[in-house]
């Protein structure tokens with residue numbers, strides 16, 4: 001059996017939701033869709049004129065509603081190139097057939113991996129496991145790829161979802177921080193795609209916040225050390241970016257929406273090298 005009732009995907013499907021995949025036929029063919037999931041999948045060939053209005057009124061509209069207030073909504077031409085022609089747009093449909101979540105990814109040039117560039121859940125449906133299950137779909141349908149990378153922000157609760165992909169020997173590696181993007185606190189992170197459908201995303205055991213040292217100018221960054229970056233601390237972001245440039249390696253190991261020390265979210269990283 002490809003899925004058991006504990007998988008984050010089946011927990012959503014049991015509620016009567018379906019899966020939509022919007023892309024072009026050549027990419028759809030390359031996705032690893034198990035026989036068990038096929039009956040739940042609705043494919044939208046978005047090279048067809050007939051699906052133009054659907055993508056625009058459902059997916060682009062949902063994207064504008066969620067990311068518009070953050071000035072992060074994409075234009076139609078961006079949706080076409082990265083969400084359809086060279087990438088995949090997918091998510092869950094509610095029982096009325098409306099998209100209520102969306103994950104979009106493309107293939108990375110330099111390795112056999114995918115890069116997720118948008119993830120969202122309709123605000124009315126947040127906090128019910130749909131974000132987690134949508135990332136699980138991206139991984140489930142990309143079993144023929146090795147890794148998944150993503151760009152997010154230090155103050156984004158999505159970090160908790162990506163931590164759920166990790167396990168012993170498969171950390172969420174921090175590749176870059178503070179680069180040219182919508183926010184100065186954006187991070188690029190990468191993790192192996194888990195191969196077991198039943199446990200693609202698991203409940204993550206967050207370390208104690210007391211394990212981490214808040215990064216300030218006085219703090220020395222040592223191998224094995226666990227550090228907390230305040231989401232708005234540009235100096236800390238610059239320091240980590242420079243350390244990465246000089247060959248250091250970090251993994252992301254925790255995320256805390258607030259704490260005694262800070263009203264700003266804190267991301268915990270560990271220096272590996």
Ligand SMILES: CC(C)(COP(=O)(O)OP(=O)(O)OC[C@H]1O[C@@H](n2cnc3c(N)ncnc32)[C@H](O)[C@@H]1OP(=O)(O)O)[C@@H](O)C(=O)NCCC(=O)NCCS
Pocket residue numbers: 066118119120121122125126127128129130131132133151152153156157158160161202203204256257
């Ligand atoms: C980020 C987003 C996709 C999460 O979707 P969601 O459906 O609410 O998330 P889930 O219900 O699947 O929750 C996933 C995990 O995150 C945890 N989580 C969510 N919000 C959290 C918070 N503020 N603090 C701590 N943990 C949080 C949940 O408890 C859950 O962990 P668990 O499985 O260990 O219980 C959604 O909030 C969203 O669309 N945000 C706006 C768009 C955005 O910023 N997208 C991310 C761009 S990278």
